[in-house]
Amino acid sequence: MIRQKNEKTANVRRITPGSVLSLIITCLWVFVGLFPMLWMVSSATKDGAEVFSVPPKLLPGIPNHMIVTLDYSTEPWDTDILREKIKFDFVNVLMSYPMKFNNFQNGGAEIYAVYDGRVIANGSLTSPERSQAVRECKIYAANPSPVVFNRQLNELFTFTGTDFFFLSDVPRKQPRGSESSTTFEIIEYYGEYGINGKMIDVRTVSYPLYILNNFITAWTVASRSILGVDVSFGRFILNSIIVTSCGILGSLTLSSLGAYALSKLIKPRLSNLILLLYLATIMIPGIMTLIPTYELFKNLNLLNTLTALFIGSWFAPITVYFFKGFFDELPNELLEAARIDGAGQLRCFISIVLPLSKPVFSAMTILTFIPIWNDFLWPFLTVQSPEKFTYAVALYRMTQPLTSAPNLSMALSCLAAIPTIFVFAMFQKAIQKGVVFSGIKG
Numbered sequence: 506m507i508r509q510k511n512e513k514t515a516n517v518r519r520i521t522p523g524s525v526l527s528l529i530i531t532c533l534w535v536f537v538g539l540f541p542m543l544w545m546v547s548s549a550t551k552d553g554a555e556v557f558s559v560p561p562k563l564l565p566g567i568p569n570h571m572i573v574t575l576d577y578s579t580e581p582w583d584t585d586i587l588r589e590k591i592k593f594d595f596v597n598v599l600m601s602y603p604m605k606f607n608n609f610q611n612g613g614a615e616i617y618a619v620y621d622g623r624v625i626a627n628g629s630l631t632s633p634e635r636s637q638a639v640r641e642c643k644i645y646a647a648n649p650s651p652v653v654f655n656r657q658l659n660e661l662f663t664f665t666g667t668d669f670f671f672l673s674d675v676p677r678k679q680p681r682g683s684e685s686s687t688t689f690e691i692i693e694y695y696g697e698y699g700i701n702g703k704m705i706d707v708r709t710v711s712y713p714l715y716i717l718n719n720f721i722t723a724w725t726v727a728s729r730s731i732l733g734v735d736v737s738f739g740r741f742i743l744n745s746i747i748v749t750s751c752g753i754l755g756s757l758t759l760s761s762l763g764a765y766a767l768s769k770l771i772k773p774r775l776s777n778l779i780l781l782l783y784l785a786t787i788m789i790p791g792i793m794t795l796i797p798t799y800e801l802f803k804n805l806n807l808l809n810t811l812t813a814l815f816i817g818s819w820f821a822p823i824t825v826y827f828f829k830g831f832f833d834e835l836p837n838e839l840l841e842a843a844r845i846d847g848a849g850q851l852r853c854f855i856s857i858v859l860p861l862s863k864p865v866f867s868a869m870t871i872l873t874f875i876p877i878w879n880d881f882l883w884p885f886l887t888v889q890s891p892e893k894f895t896y897a898v899a900l901y902r903m904t905q906p907l908t909s910a911p912n913l914s915m916a917l918s919c920l921a922a923i924p925t926i927f928v929f930a931m932f933q934k935a936i937q938k939g940v941v942f943s944g945i946k947g
Contacts, residue, residue, distance in 0.1 A: 542922075543563075544563075545915050545918055545919060546915075546919055547563055547564065547565060548911060548912055548915040549719055549720065549912060549915035549916040549918070549919045550565045550716045550717070550719060550912075551565040551566075551719075551912050552565070552566075552568065552912065556911055556912045565716060567711045567712075567713050567716070568632075568711070568712055568713075568715035568716055568718065569709045569710070569711055569712070570613050570614065570615070570709065570710045570711070570712045570715065571613075571614045571615070571707065571708075571709055572614070572615045572616075572617075572681070572706075572707070572708045572709070572710065573598055573614065573615070573616045573617070573691075573704060573706070573707055574616075574617045574619060574677075574704070574705050574706040574707075575591075575594055575598075575616065575617065575618050575619070575700070575702030575703065575704055575705070576619050576620075576702055576703045576704075576705045577590070577591070577618055577619070577620050577625070577701070577702045577703075578619070578620055578621050579703070580620075580701070580702075582620070584671045587620075587625070587671075588669065588671075590701040590702070591618050591625075591626050591667070591669075591701075591702070592658060592662045592667070593658060593700070593701065594616075594618075594700040594701050594702050595616055595618075595626075595628045595662070595665045595667055596658055596661045596662050596665060597695075597698060597699075597700055598614070598616055598695060598700065599614050599616060599628065599629075599630040599635065599665050600630075600635060600638065600661060601698070613629065613630060613631040613632055613635075613712070613715065613718075614629065614630050615627065615628070615629045616628050616629070617677070618702060619677045619705075622676065622677055623670075623674055623675055623676055623677060624670055624675040624676070624677055625669065625670050625671055625675075626667055626668065626669045626670060627667070627668060627670075628665040628666055628667035628668070629665070629666050630664065630665055630666065631715075631718065631721075632715065632718040632719075632721075632722060634664050634666075635664070638661050638664035681708070681710060683708060683709060683710075684707070684708055684709075687707075688707040688708075691704070691707050692704045692707060719912050719913055719915075719916040720916045720919065720920060722913060722916070723738060723913050723916040723917045723920060724737050724738045724739065724920060725737050725738075728740070728741070728891070728899065728903065731902070731903050732891040732894075732899070732902060732903065733891060734891040734892050736892055738896075738899065738903075738917065738920055740892065741894050741895060741896045741898075741899035741900075742896050742920075742921070742924060744811060744893060744894065744895050744896070745878060745895040745896045745897070745924075746924070747811060747815075748811055748814040748815045748877065748884075748895060749815070749874060749877045749878045751811075751815040752814075752815035752818035752819070752873070752877040753818075753870055753873050753874060753877065755815065755816070755818070755819040756818050756819050756821045756824055756869075756873050757824070757866060757869060757870065757873070759819050759821075760821050760824040760825045760828050760869070761828050761859075761862070761866070762854070763825050763828075764825045764826075764827075764828030764829040764831075764832055765828075765832055765854050765858060767779060767780055767825070767829050768828075768829045768832035768833050768835075769832065769837070769840060770850065776829075780825070780826065780829060783822050783825060783826075784822050784823075784826060786822055787822050787823065795882075795883075795886075798817065799886060799887070802887065807887075808887050808888075809887065809888055809889050809890055809893065810888075810893070811888075811893060813887045813888070814880075814883065814884050814887065814888065814895065815877065817883070818873070818876075818877050821873065824869050824872075824873060827865060827868075827869060828862075828865060828869070831862060831864075831865040832858065832862070835858065835861060839857055840853050840857060840858075843856070843857055867932070870932075871928075871932055874928060878924070878925065879897065879925075880895070880897065881897040881898065881901070884897065884898045885897075885898050885901070896921050897921075900917055900918065900921050903917060904917060904918075
């Protein structure tokens with residue numbers, strides 16, 4: 506009994522100052538490594554005021570939704586005149602409030618027009634819709650005047666989502682939400698701004714889900730306003746997926762067939778010589794072959810096409826090297842038995858070699874995915890049409906004009922990182938096997 510107790514005591518790991526210090530250092534190291542990603546996500550969910558706040562805030566605040574009521578009871582009852590005045594007021598209030606009151610920037614706004622106690626019109630605008638309207642109309646002034654909005658009134662009004670109720674009796678209800686802490690400042694500001702209706706009520710409602718508005722704006726709006734193409738950021742992600750998929754498929758197909766020939770169909774001495782010459786090409790820096798490769802694709806009329814982005818990745822000496830190393834370990838007796846049964850070389854490769862090569866195919870898929878997916882220089886040089894950009898090029902092109910809106914830049918970066926995080930999370934074991942396999946075979 507005493508012996509068993511001593512064994513249990515011996516098996517208990519003693520807590521020493523060294524182990525505690527190692528744990529603290531490890532936790533700090535992990536935090537330092539993850540902090541840039543945490544800051545990127547945090548900045549992507551902040552509004553324009555929070556992202557420039559001093560001292561910096563790590564966590565974003567909950568976005569507010571502004572609800573405004575305008576009274577037109579003192580105006581003569583003329584539906585045509587009232588319609589124009591309401592259009593002018595709705596555009597000015599819904600479009601300009603975030604520029605003056607940044608605490609509402611990441612939220613949305615609703616506006617009601619009332620006449621003798623009944624609602625005659627209402628409108629609403631979310632943050633992405635406002636960004637789309639302002640960017641499409643090329644209004645970038647920090648505090649645009651009514652003249653600027655009036656010049657684009659008809660174009661901007663289409664974004665307000667307004668309904669008129671001149672011929673119906675819609676009683677005015679008490680707006681939901683609480684009175685804004687800046688109600689007086691807002692009413693005073695719009696009184697000086699020159700709107701027609703009398704602002705009689707301003708309230709706010711907290712909408713936590715509006716914290717995602719920057720992502721919606723970046724996904725749907727930025728490419729149209731910056732790159733001049735009517736596509737969302739998803740188009741660029743799709744281009745990267747197409748290029749990466751075709752590159753991986755072609756690289757694995759050609760590399761595995763070439764490695765099989767070197768391993769099983771050619772005499773070892775000649776095979777090693779060919780492989781050595783093949784591997785010697787990786788000793789030439791890629792930047793030195795950039796201009797000849799560009800001229801080659803230019804003469805083949807492949808510039809400004811997605812084909813030019815993945816066909817170059819089919820030449821993969823390292824992938825051939827790893828495949829050959831794996832195929833060398835496969836017993837020749839299996840292939841000889843298949844040949845005796847009348848199978849040709851292609852049948853042997855498909856029916857015998859491929860089923861046994863799942864580990865190396867998984868590893869090479871992941872290791873091929875990373876450089877193709879993250880490639881920037883070659884797509885940047887060869888593709889000029891914005892609708893054919895990969896995500897890396899589009900991210901660079903779109904974030905340059907957004908230096909004054911780092912929250913949108915961070916939102917774009919977060920969206921671009923999602924596919925990579927997904928691949929690494931889904932194929933973590935394959936990645937680990939690939940690293941181990943490359944270390945053993947290297």
